[in-house]
Amino acid sequence: MKKIFFRLLAIVSVVLLARAAYLVLTAPPDPTYASANHDAVIAQLGHLFRQAAYSITWAIQLGYLAWVGLKWSKKPLVESSAADNGRG
């Protein structure tokens, strides 16, 4: 149950990361000052970048929590710890 929960968190983290990358990569280019819809595009870009920043924050935080959680639920712990210390 614990493992499934943390695996789900890992999947959510990857989805959020992909969402952030998508938002930034598909954002429209900066408008020129002469363009008619300058302010609207700037507002849209601000919105997209804010969403990307929040998504990537949660991707990092949930990804790390999932990593720690999976480490916690891994058994037997002693084998992984020995390998971690270069003694495995």
Place this chain on the structure above:
Amino acid sequence: MKRAILGLYAAATVGLMAWAYYQAIYVAPDEQTMHEVQRIFYYHVPSAMVAFLFFAISLAGCIGYLALRRNHPTRAQIADAWALAGAEVGVVFCSVVLVTGPLWGRRAWGMWWTWDARLTTTLLLWLIYVSYLLLRRFAAGPQMQTLAAVLGIFGALDVPIVYMSNRWWRTQHPAPVFGGGPDSGIKDPKMLAAFGWNLLAWVAWGLMVLGLRYYVERKKQKAIEREQLEAIGALQA
């Protein structure tokens, strides 16, 4: 009982995160020049503050380990577990700062990155602590924890440099929001409240993750101790 308290804490933290998000997006007003992109501030600045807090915990753990390792090995292991947990969670928060900063900078300054003092010292801080974690991951032998503790102490020396960098040098990064002179501080009470809630939420979240990481590390240390005792017992038999 302990499990129920931890569950309640986790649930309260998630609730606090949702409330802080609501404050940042729906309650805090738009900043006049940057508009919506300024709301990155509510994740970026608290993350930096929490990273500093956890690097301070790591520093205390490193000093504790070096001070206790000869006479109090069990306490030294506890200090070492705090040092590792603090450094690791600190790196996570510092990574958030280093990713959200360029996203904000791209809209506010028109560029992703510039080698100014605040950004460069923050990147250096992140690199030092990543090398601390890599050292712990790949170095073998009994001296590993001692070497890591020394590196952790040197890493923490960069924290005050990062904090003071936009006071000591002229930087692209804005002047300090708090404690930066008579005109500093957030004037709008709704913005200040949103910032306060987000800071509280990220501290609560960070402490939850830190506690879990510490618990996992202690469990690992105990397993290694058990394994060593069994090996000694087998040799003696």
